[in-house]
Amino acid sequence: MEALPDSTDWLRTSLPLFAPLESSLRCEVCKEFYSNPVITTCSHTFCSLCVRRAISVDGKCPACKAACQADRLVPNFALREVVGRWVEAREAALELAMEGVGKGKVEGVEADISNAGMKKRKAGDMEVAGESGEEEGRRTRSRMTRSSSQRGKGVMDEPFEIKDSEDEGDAEFMPDGMVACPICSKHMKEEQVWGHLNNGSCPGEQQNPTGARSTRSRSQNHTFLAPSGRSSREVPAPARLPGINYSMMKEKDLKKKLQDLGIPAWGKKDLLIRRHTEWLHLWNSNCDASEDNRKSKRDLLRELDVWERTRGGRASATEPIVMRKDFDGKGHAEAHKSQFDELIAAARAKRGVPKAKEDNGDATTATPGEEPQHEAQQDAEDMPQPTEETETGVSTIRAQVAATDLEDAVQSPYIPEATPRETLVPTGGTADSDERGIQTPFGSPSKKLPMFALPEEPAVDVEHSASIP
């Protein structure tokens, strides 16, 4: 098991008291360092995403069970700063604290993923190596305090005001599609620049901060860690999305809503609701992120896709029940290949060869692995036909096999290789199945359920009927 960085790492060092300190910097729900911490109306703090998810489950604060609303969460800037600083200092501090114990090596210390970018600190920190742990403790703390007025090494003399100057660094945080005014460096859309220059709204070159500005510099204390925080006023945070009263909405309207949001809109209402809720969590928690940590919509969509595969419509909900983790799908398929082949051949013979061929053609012209095919086929198989039973078994097992193979490779989309070729052949080209295929060109959320709900009995049947001849 890989060692996850944890607050208990400190217990083995000369600074065991840092364990509770660090655990207070971790979210109680996910036990990670707070990411985009927000504070609830009952004054508890959690990761934005964690608490949003928790609230959507029962509408209560995870810590005290007081009623809680997602739209009343506010970002906790100070804590965000502290956590950022701590994460930055942690690795080096832990290393030193370990040395204090005399271990001389760092075990179980792995940089947090979020920590990866912070490794440059070494040179500055290593010079204090060899000091006793206690001293290091003080040192670390003083470093923490110090760092609130200076960023890293080499900027000791930099006056605080510099953070507010807009003439440097802004370009790299330019949001997509925006350009800087050549005179005042204000961000705007390209086509707006001329109007901005011509109608006199450009305040002129390098205008010094006015009253409004100085307010900003004060209020920016908290985002000081994030150098780009300064541009936060130019680029307003993306607006949080409001919740929806789903029960008031028809499936069609909801679909439209999802399409408007630019997220996948397939599936039944239940799935649409769950997907929309998850999207709200992802989106709104991203709104709580600091400017430079904010993710693009594309990243969010990717996260939504991960959700889709683990919890959403593409997740095999019954996986742990139906499929044992140690089920050797490949082995099973290979071991019984001859039996499967026999069954397929028998089915073909019964169906009549021409039909099977037709079907084959259909299957190959369609996109391989397309889910709807599955569904149509499943539906067709639900028809009470004596020979179908065994075929259901075959196809379910094939699907299981494919799913087992893919089970761990969550990254790859669900495209079982075996599916189009082998499962479609015996389904028979009843007009019915074709029609259904057309009627439901897109997958529906329930498409996997029948597939995974069936397996056990048909699977038994296959063995049975195969062993009889």
Next chain:
Amino acid sequence: MSTGAKKRILREYAECQNDPLPGVKINFDEQNMTKWEILMDGPDQSVYAGGHYKLEINFPNEYPFKPPVVSFKTKIYHPNVSNDDKGSMCLGLLRPEEWKPPNKVISVLHLIRNLLIEPNPDDAIELSIANDYKTNRAEFDKTAKDWVKRYAK
């Protein structure tokens, strides 16, 4: 199950390993981390002393927003453990309405262990056993010890 939940379970396991309870062993399968097998010895100061109990902790898909499900695989004569093939245990912080996401698995283990030492007859799942425990303690102790011999050796 989301990655976050899996990570959280890993953390919980690490925490249990860092601070092991006496007489408690956890069989953790990384392939299927939502199901923990716990081997718990009956605490010395309890009537279950000498017994070895197998438990299961199952983490639902919604963990940590829903509580883990604890069940005794070994039969035990206890007012808070259902006397059927499930051996389910549902009280205190394990109740869905009482569960809080920050609750730790190690505190769940503590709870189980404390309940073995001191059953909670007021929150019982097996009322007859609870009654036995409250009114006829000697009889309860005897039956419990008998069950230890019969099922938990």
